[in-house]
Amino acid sequence: MESNNIWLVNVPVATLWTSYESAREIDRDAIAGTVRLEEWLEKLTYEPRLQLCDDNLVQSQVLFGQEVMIIDEKGDWAHVVIPDQPSGKDSRGYPGWIPKDQLIQQSDWYIKQGPVAVITSKKALLYSERNERLMELSYQTMLPAVEDIVDRIRVKTPTGIGIIRAEDAAVYQAEKEIPKNNGAAIVASGEQFIGLPYLWGGMSSYGYDCSGFSYNMCRANGYIIPRDAHEQAAAGENIELNDILPGDLLFFAYEEGKGRIHHVGIYYGDGKLLHSPNTGKNIEIIPLADTIYEKELCAARRYWMNTGE
Known part of the structure; x- marks a missing residue:
């Protein structure tokens, strides 16, 4: 595989694994040339879902037709970076491993130029x-x-x-003509996924992790932001916690807000948080008052522009 050609994801959702050895027997449906996402997720009970995070098996996901850059290969696997997902791990894009069966080469893919x-x-x-x-x-x-x-x-x-x-x-x-919408539009995009189960590394409507949810709801409204929560917290416009508006991203850190950032959600308005919580839970809207999140809230960032609507 030459790295200077355009490679595209050729399955509905390709999972970006930490290593070419990360996938387990239970993950066969996720790494097949014909991905069977629903079958995979059905088999993933709480423990194997938790291992995706705890054992650092998965990094992110990529959608059908998205471009990847191949930087290395090992057997049936390609080491890639995802240009559409900004990351401090690699200036070219988010890095990880994808089965070669899930990628295809295209010489005339003009997505950046046409409709x-x-x-x-x-x-x-x-x-x-x-x-x-x-x-x-x-x-x-x-x-x-x-x-x-x-x-x-x-x-x-x-x-x-x-x-x-x-x-x-x-x-x-x-x-580039995709409209840049306001914060209310970001909230509205997220609301439709209430009840969707959390998935570590999730970047699709089959399941989102916390930062995958905020990334995709911003993207749906014209804004490309960093992939991971701690990097999302370091970019965007800094907003004082007293001045937050619906659509702002809220960040949560260990040690009652003083430690490492571990979570992000979307401010819903009225003191509420719209977020994808963690393994075993579903996307939800909750009041922040009297919760661990209220104690851990440490920062807010705004990526949207006020469109006057």
Whole structure:
């Protein structure tokens, strides 16, 4: 595999593993050439889910059609960086390992230049031109738009032309034309995922971790922010805790706010937090008052602009 060519994710969601040896027997559905995400997550009871974090097995995830840069390989695995996910671990993007079966080479992938279709439904079916169901795509999957027809959109995929229903996506003339919305819009994007189980490393509508949730809700509204919570807390506009508004990111640290940052959520307004808590719990809205989060709250950052709406 040459590292100077464009490589794309060719499965609905590819998990970015810490090492080429990280995946366990129970993870087979997640590392197969045809990923079976729901089957994988169904098997992951509390303990094996917790191990993804505690044993440092998973780093992040990448969506269908997203570009990766290959920097090394080992057997059936590629060591990659994800340019769309800013990280202090590598200036080129978030690093980790993906099975080669989940990547495909493309020589003419013009997503940065032409119209794009972005999945706005929580999940959306991708069809072939013969109307066969190909796969289920996650929220925020972005593909080059070829043609916008009344009730469907023809898109370019890593393996050819596909069709998505118009009601499942928004089309923009270019990626940079995606509107930058206000804080209320970030909250509204997050609200639709209430009840979704937490997944360590999760970056899709099959499951988010805390910083994956804040990253993706900001991205859905036109803002690319760092992938990890402690780096999200070091960027953006610093907001005094007395001045927080809905859509601001709130950060929580050990030792009652004085230690290491370990969690991020979205300020919901009215003293409430919208967040993806931890393994075994679901995305929720909770009052901050009289909780551990109230004690650990240490910083707020604003990534959104007031659009006047």
